[in-house]
Amino acid sequence: MSAVLSRRDFLHATSAAAGGLMVGFHVPGLAQGTTTPELNAWVQILPDESVVIRIARSEMGQGTLTGLAQLVAEELECDWAKVKTEYPTPGQNLARNRAWGSMSTGGSRGIRDSHDYVRKGGALARALLIQAAANQWGASVVECTTAAGWVLHAGKKLSYGQLAAEAAKLAAPADIQLKPAKDWKLAGRPMKRLDTKPKLDGSLVYGMDLQLPGMLNAAIKDCPVFGGKLKSFDATEIEKRPGVKKVVRVSDSAVAVVADTWWRAKTALDALPVVWDEGPNVAQNSADTAAILKDGLDADGAAVGSSSGDAKAALAAAARKVEAVYSYPHQNHACMEVMNATARWTPERCEVWTPTQNGEAALAAAAESSGLPPSACEVYKLHLGGGFGRRGAVHDWVRQAVAIAKELPGTPVKLIWTREEDMLHGRFHPVTQCKLTAGLDAAGKLTGLHMRISGQSIIAGIFPQNIKDGKDPAVFQGLSAGGAEGALGYAVPNLLVDHAMRNPTVPPGFWRGVNLNQNAVYLECFIDEVAAAAKRDPLELRRELLANSPKHLAVLNAAAAKAGWGKPRPKGRYLGLAQIMGFGSYVAACAEVSVSKKGELKIHRIVAATDPGHAVNPQQIAAQVEGSFVYGLSAALFGEITIKDGRVEQQNFNTYPVMKMEHMPAVETIVMPSGGFWGGVGEPTIAVAAPAVLNAIFAATGKRIRDLPLSKHSLV
């Protein structure tokens, strides 16, 4: 398939090539050619019996597209083999009063926040099809049944395709009963992904691959120092280079070269003389940030996240105290596909094609940058080469692409960042430190715990209006006193968790797993330290503290049992445990490692258990668990963004190494849905990856690694 496509061909070609995944410029309800009207916002059935299920959340590899389609199809009782999916556009969602609800795809919310209304979409569509059949037969709807795309009654049957046009004219029932999970036939099963085939032959069009007729390409450099500005550039020689069309100032801090090809734009930009005004942050470095955070560990004035009893009094009265300070560095998302967007601007309309985790936020960014109202803008979501939180809350690259396109009215311009630009201008995992103090009585029993977190707030950086009384509640992820999102399972008689906010100039972002990542390292490594101080088995101590938290306990026990905790093991192999609740799910991991005499770490195997309440597709949950270890352990083993002279030091994968095949342990996944709630699965397991391995390293070597990444430390 050629990547140069007209607008109309694009729809046709991608839907054909994608074998079911239609990601194009199809506008719901306004399809070209003859078709059947939709049954509702979620379901359209075509005369050829194809079932088009609309997906509002973005697919970035996490499998939500398949899972959501399963939920709709479960209630619709259609033929799964005939299911196709498509994205409604953010502009259509705006025009239809948000018929598809939120398009935001983050926080492991894709399924858990929309299962109810997407299932209703399927169920209501089915009710209309039944009504249409019953009308035709003069039968009662209660006498009709459905199966695999047919309505059945007394030996007669009509297909959904035959009924769709009539069904679309009927009024939907006001409400409808959804199936209990125990009756699911399609949901809950390990169905294969719907979007695999075009990923195997290069035919899937990612944002970076889009080509439009007459399109130009742009490369960009933003001031490398955070808060700095573009002072001047000299385009005289650059604009004479072959293919170069224009050199443009973008906002007050960046410069872009537009050329016929991206390679020409990029090489011209490399040759462009640029003078930066590096601004007030040019003297900053990571050591300064660490000192500021260290100060916060003992400072007065901290926002309280969880408090029960009197932790300070309990610590003062303790027979013994255990104390440790941990830290977690900045991380870059490092999506395999760098940031990119294609924009076309005219004085009347602005269109953007981009991989985004939140089409509506991309539309808002396009509107702001274009100077046009949102109703005069449109965003076409293209497939994401990874998201991990980078492509959700902040659409800096969309603003840039629109600003560039505005300089060339009517011409589509595709902006692609270099990997170096992507590394320097991320929205980074926040940097924090944590001081933990535990009190033990004479018998070694835990009597009090104080966790003082010091450091960066994502919310203060991105949504400062949501900070109330200096408190960012998201900082305490996984450490809440209760609730459905991330309750601390441990019963600690006197507990204080508080946060001294310290924000460096490095812009923070939601990085897959978010604050659960470091909180699980702090909590779960320290619980191991308490166990060691009290001479208790780490599993036994956790079981005791989780006695009143049965779901936390169940995943912990499952992972420990399957990993063979307490059983004989090959010589030199050691186990480490971690558990946490986050994103509405309960997770635990047990890692098996060895450390050679030379200090070389080998992670042999990790057993992971997840209770997400309802498991819509265990196969995709397992894939998310496997991937969580890559993301979590890449950070734990290698990942660190450092600042020198106000700018990021790491430039590419040679200075920001990540996990590769050779580092990858075997992963065994236990999916144990206990029912009754809906938890997320894309993120929680990341949080237990690092502490399980760190605790296993302690078991193997007696060394406590309290600041990451591991590559900074010798294990000899």
Add this chain to the structure above:
Amino acid sequence: MAELTVNGKRVQFEAEADTPLLWVLREQLSLTGTKYGCGVAQCGACTVHIDGAPVRSCVMPASALTAAQKITTIEGLAPNASHPLQKAWDALDVPQCGFCQSGMLMAAAALLKAKPKPTDADIDAAMTNICRCGTYNRVRAAIHLAAGQVQRKQIPIVIEGGQA
């Protein structure tokens, strides 16, 4: 006008001498299945075959190649995605976001050509491509599957309990 042989066809194009093969493929020839990931031969997303050997096309100047050399991209790996690796990838649902998978498949195809029955150590040595979603274990399993070395079911998943 330069000339190369890509996926069995002679193609002509114009580009500066320093233009990497990757960008000639993507921009001049519209073969966008080969991906840009890093530009410095670190991630392998741009892997293609030159005379059967895996090459990171982001650092290979197109001007260093001749039309006598056979360049194969993901689009030309096998007709209708019929390569045993593509079938194994499909059977095990290997891709997540999929962006690195063209390069993974090309690296794996070159490996199987050189070593039809690779060991885990062979796979570790040959498959140095970066995947951020975390498909490594499925990539490994799919290579073994395509090599005919293991049973189909090999991603260990246990499902416990109901969902009442």
